[in-house]
Amino acid sequence: MAMPSADSWGSSPTSPIGFEGYEKRLEITFSDAPVFVDPCGCGLRALTREQIDSFLDLARCTIVSQLSNKEFDSYVLSESSLFVYPHKVVLKTCGTTKLLLSIPRILELAAELSLPVLSVKYSRGMFIFPGAQPSPHRSFSEEVSVLNSFFGGLKSGGNAYVIGDAFKPRKKWHVYYATEEPEQPMVTLEMCMTGLDVKKAAVFFKNSAIGGCSSAKEMTKLSGISDIIPEMEICDFEFDPCGYSMNGICGPAASTIHVTPEECFSYASYEAMNFNPSCLVYSDVIRRVLAGFCPSDFSVAVTIFGGHGFAKSWAKGADVASYMCDDFVEQELPGGGLLMYQSFTAVAPGCMSPRSTMEIDGWSSDGTETAEKSDEMCIGWDVQKKGVMKDADA
Template sequence: MLELAEELSLPLAAVKYSRGTFIFPDAQPSPHKNFADEVAFLNRYFGGLKSGGNAYVIGDPAKPGQKWHIYYATEHPEEPVVTLEMCMTGLDKKKASVFFKTSADGHTSCAKEMTKLSGISDIIPEMEICDFDFEPCGYSMNAIHGPAFSTIHVTPEDGFSYASYEVMGLNPSSFAYGDLVKRVLRCFNPSEFSVAVTIFGGRDNAKTWGKKLDADAYACSNMVEQELPSGGLLIYQSFTTTDEAATGSPRSVLHGFVGDRAEIGELDAPLCWEADAVDDETEEREVKKMKC
């Protein structure tokens, strides 16, 4: 991609890489076995941008499976853009069954049927969808409408079912934040989900859009707001079904890595991130408070 951009004399303005927590971190190819390796890899290409490479792990230590990883680097402030990303686990079995090519009664489904039966086509009806099914199960799609882009990936197998949804480039004033999230949830009925809203430009209006979320049968177990370089903002929330939601309000924690330097919360002194603090198997992160 960088080579193609260079051929067109397109300078690199900004890069963002983000993901949730892998269910099977050890099964990932390098450099995705742990976030430290991903950050080192990305810095090789983007660490020289004006902001430097900025990486964060956000989440509640009581829920190691619900963490959000984000890397961001920019040469200059971005044009206004809003991105919404959802990670959903524990999909409802009936909802997940739609994404098997052959159902229990022997009916064979194609991607277009999955798109319609699941309700994915109703999330943003105006979007033009290009969908795919996999053997024996699984689904993905890409969709566009004007400047907006959306993508979904589904792994429906019981025991480790997962779905992700992302949309970027939409006009926040055209969509009610809660309504959009609920349309996605209706397709999968997960037992847990997280939602991350990243905002650049037009922040004052979008900040309200991305913060207030009433998810009906779900309770918010964690919320973090993180400032990003060049005026960006990330709002991360995780939810569980109300019968599983923990009592009280767990303390949200944020680990921010900027190159080899780290900041935690409101600490003034810069911190060093020690490589041996990374547990590859569970992808738990600890930052040892050592003065650089």
């Protein structure tokens, strides 16, 4: 994935072997400011572009595109994405970015707005090129040390987990979580894919001779990304000579995709958060994502806050043709949270059966429209407004 700003960060070059697709993801949630300080409830959305740039500069990334609605602001970055809600910031960066170096500035800006920290979550998979990562991302223990220096004093203390089969070291999921009190209901789905099908990956090259596309809009349509959650308004961006990013928004719900299509280190990620799980079919979302990339391996991490009941059963519903689940882990998190992690490996050529592919497109093999296409969707979770819950158990 060639980034336009790659050469401008002389201290943080991309790996000479290839571009690191696996993202580092930081999510910080804040409690309400006193009403006399922020009577309109703007919170972090009151930050200026200059202030946002000030912490992105520290992480070594820049804004390339923006899309907003009444609930939040989304930014496509030179390396992945940023989402700013009134009481939550989610920063996701790939390559050799220094994401954790942005924390002091984010906390400084939040303090100026009288927003106290409620919780923090940091997650990532296994880097393809771990030796190319700069400090403070040279190891998970180094990352945890930095996170604890800022958030270890929260009521739960800092909690770090390395999840996955010890005999499959390339399929590890790293999570750090600390919280002051339980959060409001929220479900986040993070999906990481490697070994992309060559023809599927070619869509994300700006080279028509190999089946590529001339624009981000064309990549979005041809890959089927626009059909994963059709209600999402999409802001997409193509990189030169290859690579792709998009953010999708719908009410308080967000989705994002990032693609590094080069064959020797191909990678794609999908994330959806703040959605109402009762209005989406888990297995349909997974299949639609897979249809655009046909990876040889993928993992899914579903993080649930605010009660496990329906969301837990929802996240167990995947039935993916041509893939074998080779790991499944449930990890409880402080404050009543739950992380469900699964990894899959392809067991047959191609990621989908012909019938499954047709169903993903919204039509069954007999030509009738499938239920999930005709169902009215209600993506946003109405209670998810400010990202905090006071004086109540989640």
